[in-house]
Amino acid sequence: MIVTTSERPPVETIEHAMSIATELEVSYAPRSNKTIRALQTKWEEEAIVVVSPQEIRLMQEGQQPFYFHPSMALVRLKRLRSGGNDTLISVSGAVTGDTVLDCTAGLCSDSLVFKYVVGEQGKVVAMEASRTLHVIVREGLQTYKTGLADIDQAMRGIQTVQGQHQELLSRMEDNSADIVYFDPMFEKPVTTSNSMVPIRSQAVRESLTREAVKDAIRIARKKVVLKDHRDSGQFERLGFRLARVSASAVAYGVIEIDG
Ligand SMILES: C[S@@+](CC[C@H](N)C(=O)[O-])C[C@H]1O[C@@H](n2cnc3c(N)ncnc32)[C@H](O)[C@@H]1O
DSSP states (O other), X not given: OEXXXXXXXXXXXXXXXXXXXXXXXXXXXXXXXXXXXXHHHHHTOSEEEEEOSSOEEEEETTSOOEEOOOTHHXXXXXXXXXXOOOHHHHHHTOOTTOEEEESOOTTSHHHHHHHHHHTTXXXXXXXXXXXXXXXXXXXXXXXXXXXXXXXXXXXXXXXXXXXXXXXXXXXXXXTOEEEEEEOOOOSSOOTTOGGGGGGTTTSOOOOOOHHHHHHHHHHEEEEEEEEEETTSSHHHHHTOEEEEEOTTSEEEEEEEOOO
């Protein structure tokens, strides 16, 4: 992977691209009026992160570009705004003022819905193992404009952290969050989840470990929630009670924390 800029970049964009390259520990390739394909050939790299004044985009040979967008979160938030329900919010029981740990941030769609619900008094920490996804989503959350002030404010308020949740959770104090949430990559992708397609190449696909769930139970004051495919076997393996199954086989399991 290399990092470059959009064509004819302002100085700040060049500096931004250089700092992103340093953070990702890859080379910075000056754009020099070259096409992305020409840069791929010259540097013998398939993946190129393109920094522009508006956004950061991952371009990969044979794949759709990946950039931050609020994805299905926007539809879900519009529903909540007009008094409707959201499955994750109902299952998790998240309310204003809660602290939520999203252990598998991805595009932060779920984090955004959580942050909208917990509000200014609450907190959402979104952990992502992939450095590339973390950088693109972190920057997108700070700059993307939906045109809806309350949703933009929620995006800006999510705290993103790069790292493996197993490690991050192991260092957290007991009872320090209300809800701990896991949404690992499905081994068997569901066809309705198109927003996940461009991130599949970068996403970390490890099974959730018993140790991580044990830490989550230690940290959560209210609930630990797992989203997975209905037939994944993970709910039974890790001790989650199946709380909801959608028509598309996406299921939510919970572990309730007693008083
Ligand atoms: C299915 S996606 C999550 C989608 C997310 N809920 C959303 O709303 O956009 C799973 C994400 O978790 C990340 N991931 C997988 N294992 C992880 C781990 N051990 N620690 C942190 N992130 C992890 C993957 O890289 C991927 O981006």
